[in-house]
Amino acid sequence: MVVFTFCMYLMNTNQDMSTKSSRANVPSTKEWQMQMDLDYKIEILTANDAPQVRKLLHLYLENEHTAKCVKLTAAEKDCFVNTYVEKVLPQGFSLGIFDKKSKKMLAGSFNTDKESYLRPKDFELSGNSPGLDKLCRFDEFVEQGTNQLTNNIERALMLELLIVDPRFSRRGLSKYVYGRMEELAKSSGFTMLIGVVNSAYAKSVLCKRGFVVFKEVTYAEYIDPTTNEAIFRDIPKPHSGAALIYKRLSPSKL
Numbered sequence: 001m002v003v004f005t006f007c008m009y010l011m012n013t014n015q016d017m018s019t020k021s022s023r024a025n026v027p028s029t030k031e032w033q034m035q036m037d038l039d040y041k042i043e044i045l046t047a048n049d050a051p052q053v054r055k056l057l058h059l060y061l062e063n064e065h066t067a068k069c070v071k072l073t074a075a076e077k078d079c080f081v082n083t084y085v086e087k088v089l090p091q092g093f094s095l096g097i098f099d100k101k102s103k104k105m106l107a108g109s110f111n112t113d114k115e116s117y118l119r120p121k122d123f124e125l126s127g128n129s130p131g132l133d134k135l136c137r138f139d140e141f142v143e144q145g146t147n148q149l150t151n152n153i154e155r156a157l158m159l160e161l162l163i164v165d166p167r168f169s170r171r172g173l174s175k176y177v178y179g180r181m182e183e184l185a186k187s188s189g190f191t192m193l194i195g196v197v198n199s200a201y202a203k204s205v206l207c208k209r210g211f212v213v214f215k216e217v218t219y220a221e222y223i224d225p226t227t228n229e230a231i232f233r234d235i236p237k238p239h240s241g242a243a244l245i246y247k248r249l250s251p252s253k254l
Helices: 029-039 047-063 065-069 074-091 130-143 146-150 173-187 200-207
Strands: 040-044 095-099 105-113 156-164 192-197 212-218 241-248
Touching (some): 040 173, 047 065, 047 074, 047 095, 047 156, 074 105, 074 156, 095 173, 105 173, 130 192, 130 212, 146 192, 192 200
Antiparallel strands (some): 040 095, 105 156
């Protein structure tokens, strides 16, 4: 699963839907889908997309609150990015949204099969990596109970990261890529989605899409088991903690 519990990076400043818009101006789902299909394209990410994937992941690390809290070094950030490029993309379950005109990658959904999800050893550096180690330990703590969710029977797609470039927020990109990701999961034979969200906004968005909260961990109460530090106690509101969430999927119609 996510060896970092900053998996769902949905910007909650200037949310996708403007509260000032009247209901009369809101397009139908079909109209919205048609417009998105005109402006953007969604593709399964491959090694050819690595340069743009790297840029998006580095941008994410510069803005994500838990990553900033542990002060990842440049080497640790490179390790994180390289791991996603080398171990997540080859599985074929990650999607990117690209602007049709500029060809620029605006968002990405990075996912893995539960049988091959990211583990702490995948992020090992040849040397000291205190920031990554702390995030790995926190993630393992949040993930406890994952096997209980699947009963070691159901095939689960692990939602490692969902990232929207903040410069392109309020365009419905997270909704757009999520819909296609769920279609991919069903057509690939997955019966469950499992992920970790680290904001109330992301949790609210996904719960409206049928996800259920299995477990929650607050930043203020978490103590690192190795250093005995309250490493996330200074994370400001509205970020209060992380939640392990899941959704059972209906069979694919394909």
